[in-house]
Amino acid sequence: MQKVFERPKSLNEKPFHYCPGCGHGIVHRMLAEAIDELGLHDRTVLISPVGCSVFAYWYFNTDNVQAAHGRAPAVGTGLKRANPDSIVISYQGDGDLASSGTAEIIHAAARGENFTVIFINNAIYGMTGGQMAPTTLVGQTSSTSPYGRDPKFAGHPLHVSELLATLKAPRYIERTSLNNVVNLTRTKRAIKKALDLQQKGEGFTFVEVLAMCPTNWGVDPSEAVDWMESSLMPEYPIGVFRDARPGEAKS
Amino acid sequence: MKVLMKGNEALSEAAIRAGATLYFGYPITPQNEVGEYMSRRLPTIPGGAYIQAETEVASINMVYGATSTGRRAMTSSSSPGISLMMEGISYLAGAELPAVIVSIMRGGPGLGNINPEQADYFQAVKGGGHGSYRMPVLAPASVQEMADLTVLAFDLADQYRNPVMVAADGNLGQMMEPVELAESYPKRFDHSSWALTGAKGREGHTITSIYLDADEMETYIHKLYAKYAEIEQRETRHEEYLTEDAEAIIVAYGIVSRVVRSAVEQLRQEGVKAGMVRPITLWPFPKAALRRLADQAKFFLSCEMSMGQMVEDVMLAVNGQRPVYFYGRCGGHVPTPAEIVAEVKKRV
Amino acid sequence: MIAINEDRCKGCSLCVRVCPTHVIEMGKHLNVKGFYPAVYTGGKCTACKACGLICPDICIEIFR
Numbered sequence: 001m002q003k004v005f006e007r008p009k010s011l012n013e014k015p016f017h018y019c020p021g022c023g024h025g026i027v028h029r030m031l032a033e034a035i036d037e038l039g040l041h042d043r044t045v046l047i048s049p050v051g052c053s054v055f056a057y058w059y060f061n062t063d064n065v066q067a068a069h070g071r072a073p074a075v076g077t078g079l080k081r082a083n084p085d086s087i088v089i090s091y092q093g094d095g096d097l098a099s100s101g102t103a104e105i106i107h108a109a110a111r112g113e114n115f116t117v118i119f120i121n122n123a124i125y126g127m128t129g130g131q132m133a134p135t136t137l138v139g140q141t142s143s144t145s146p147y148g149r150d151p152k153f154a155g156h157p158l159h160v161s162e163l164l165a166t167l168k169a170p171r172y173i174e175r176t177s178l179n180n181v182v183n184l185t186r187t188k189r190a191i192k193k194a195l196d197l198q199q200k201g202e203g204f205t206f207v208e209v210l211a212m213c214p215t216n217w218g219v220d221p222s223e224a225v226d227w228m229e230s231s232l233m234p235e236y237p238i239g240v241f242r243d244a245r246p247g248e249a250k251s
Numbered sequence: 252m253k254v255l256m257k258g259n260e261a262l263s264e265a266a267i268r269a270g271a272t273l274y275f276g277y278p279i280t281p282q283n284e285v286g287e288y289m290s291r292r293l294p295t296i297p298g299g300a301y302i303q304a305e306t307e308v309a310s311i312n313m314v315y316g317a318t319s320t321g322r323r324a325m326t327s328s329s330s331p332g333i334s335l336m337m338e339g340i341s342y343l344a345g346a347e348l349p350a351v352i353v354s355i356m357r358g359g360p361g362l363g364n365i366n367p368e369q370a371d372y373f374q375a376v377k378g379g380g381h382g383s384y385r386m387p388v389l390a391p392a393s394v395q396e397m398a399d400l401t402v403l404a405f406d407l408a409d410q411y412r413n414p415v416m417v418a419a420d421g422n423l424g425q426m427m428e429p430v431e432l433a434e435s436y437p438k439r440f441d442h443s444s445w446a447l448t449g450a451k452g453r454e455g456h457t458i459t460s461i462y463l464d465a466d467e468m469e470t471y472i473h474k475l476y477a478k479y480a481e482i483e484q485r486e487t488r489h490e491e492y493l494t495e496d497a498e499a500i501i502v503a504y505g506i507v508s509r510v511v512r513s514a515v516e517q518l519r520q521e522g523v524k525a526g527m528v529r530p531i532t533l534w535p536f537p538k539a540a541l542r543r544l545a546d547q548a549k550f551f552l553s554c555e556m557s558m559g560q561m562v563e564d565v566m567l568a569v570n571g572q573r574p575v576y577f578y579g580r581c582g583g584h585v586p587t588p589a590e591i592v593a594e595v596k597k598r599v
Numbered sequence: 600m601i602a603i604n605e606d607r608c609k610g611c612s613l614c615v616r617v618c619p620t621h622v623i624e625m626g627k628h629l630n631v632k633g634f635y636p637a638v639y640t641g642g643k644c645t646a647c648k649a650c651g652l653i654c655p656d657i658c659i660e661i662f663r
Contacts (some may be wrong), residue, residue: 005661025655
């Protein structure tokens with residue numbers, strides 16, 4: 001008998017504080033696996049956002065820095081410019097990246113900063129108690145859209161991968177999902193590709209992962225995956241949105 | 252009729268009944284109930300709007316836009332978010348726009364924690380934002396005051412054309428107490444001389460804070476400061492508890508004043524002539540009361556949930572006449588009556 | 600075969616959902632955290648790793 005699957009070395013043993021069925025734990029593991037497989041542990045700096053994953057630094061035994069809400073891409077810019085040999089990973093949720101940090105992500109992407117952004121899109125705010133996110137679907141209820149997201153007051157959801165793909169500078173933009181084995185594998189592959197491109201100095205890489213938030217969607221974990229398939233994935237199509245050198249046409 | 256309400260929600264309902272049906276804000280603990288309450292109520296009110304802004308920077312600028320029309324608008328946040336609003340608050344003051352900003356203070360600096368603190372006193376009272384301005388800061392100490400002082404904040408903001416802050420902490424935001432709200436708070440002010448309502452049949456109004464010429468700028472700043480002098484004269488509010496013959500004067504605001512009240516009672520039982528001054532306006536600070544009490548007091552003790560910020564204003568007011576001491580806790584700890592009693596007895 | 604660390608498990612049951620040979624079920628006892636943990640029935644596991652891929656809490660080790 002040979003062990004073929006276990007906790008990656010870049011993660012320590014501390015149990016995750018995330019809710020049952022939360023997507024964060026899955027992506028944390030994939031990110032750590034990718035860091036291990038590419039041998040990047042000793043050069044990695046992980047940026048934790050403000051959100052449920054504010055304590056990501058509890059779990060990764062790489063270097064870590066915690067950033068103010070939305071500012072991670074700016075912090076990453078500072079880190080990478082100061083030490084171009086480092087592998088900088090900005091790990092952010094939808095409040096952090098798509099609300100508070102819209103300016104920071106667009107400009108880091110537009111400058112083509114040579115680091116990797118992992119964007120966890122679960123269409124809601126977790127840590128602060130289930131408020132609407134810029135990615136919340138029209139009609140979706142949340143603690144600040146109690147009657148369902150109304151376009152009159154809250155507009156329509158932001159599609160970050162598509163938005164960033166209008167820029168010429170990013171090297172690689174892909175959206176994936178965690179709903180089944182095929183997409184879990186795609187997610188891991190995308191994260192690993194993003195980090196590999198960073199270590200080769202090829203530019204700004206961005207992986208948006210559709211993830212579950214059973215607690216604030218108000219469903220159990222398996223129902224959360226169902227809802228992801230029935231509602232979230234149709235709104236946010238998975239796929240590669242850009243895979244080209246900076247300055248070149250899309251792909 | 253009294254209703255049991257949470258502090259954050261009581262202030263929200265009071266604001267709505269005072270005609271503030273425009274709310275722009277961003278989630279941050281421990282004041283999320285304000286936004287969530289507004290998101291439930293405002294869409295059901297004609298002319299009301301709840302906007303969850305993308306950031307606190309956007310929120311305060313949405314307030315700037317909304318109050319330019321002469322309507323009542325507000326925002327709320329907590330420490331790191333209030334930091335983000337500081338440029339906007341300076342703009343509001345510089346453009347002489349009314350606005351109410353609710354600050355539910357939490358642990359800092361940086362991300363800190365979500366526990367209550369009182370370490371944003373400097374931020375609230377001593378600027379926070381850049382330039383020559385002051386901002387009235389009201390400090391509730393009960394859920395009733397969360398409601399009443401929010402209404403007062405709108406009245407002061409409108410009367411003086413200035414941003415006004417309601418500064419509470421996580422305890423007051425989260426606690427539930429019986430509160431009595433009026434059906435409505437109908438007092439309104441006429442802003443037709445300056446508000447942006449469309450220049451039909453009149454000269455266009457301009458809202459700006461730009462004064463390029465040095466003389467113009469200085470004159471304008473003097474005009475603002477004449478206003479602030481008037482506010483200091485007429486709007487300073489405080490409460491005194493057992494100060495008539497007090498030798499040990501404890502100065503505290505917000506939740507700490509509730510604890511100090513118990514400490515004063517305990518000290519009195521033990522024969523110590525203690526009394527409390529509770530500032531209700533942190534700016535303008537009740538200097539006159541402290542100056543008066545300095546004649547009879549042996550010492551002052553400023554009690555805060557911080558490393559000592561209001562204590563500096565106590566010192567300024569007492570002006571070297573008596574010793575001024577400080578006792579405080581940080582990180583979310585609320586001082587206990589026993590701790591305060593011990594501090595006072597140390598100095599007696 | 601798989602080994603589930605029942606004390607880390609939060610009973611989310613996603614492993615049960617993805618297992619193609621249905622060799623995982625939810626236990627009827629509570630673990631130390633108060634969750635009903637996932638339990639390996641001992642049946643025909645192919646070590647496909649689907650359970651490990653989806654487990655949000657890295658509870659599962661897989662052997663071939």
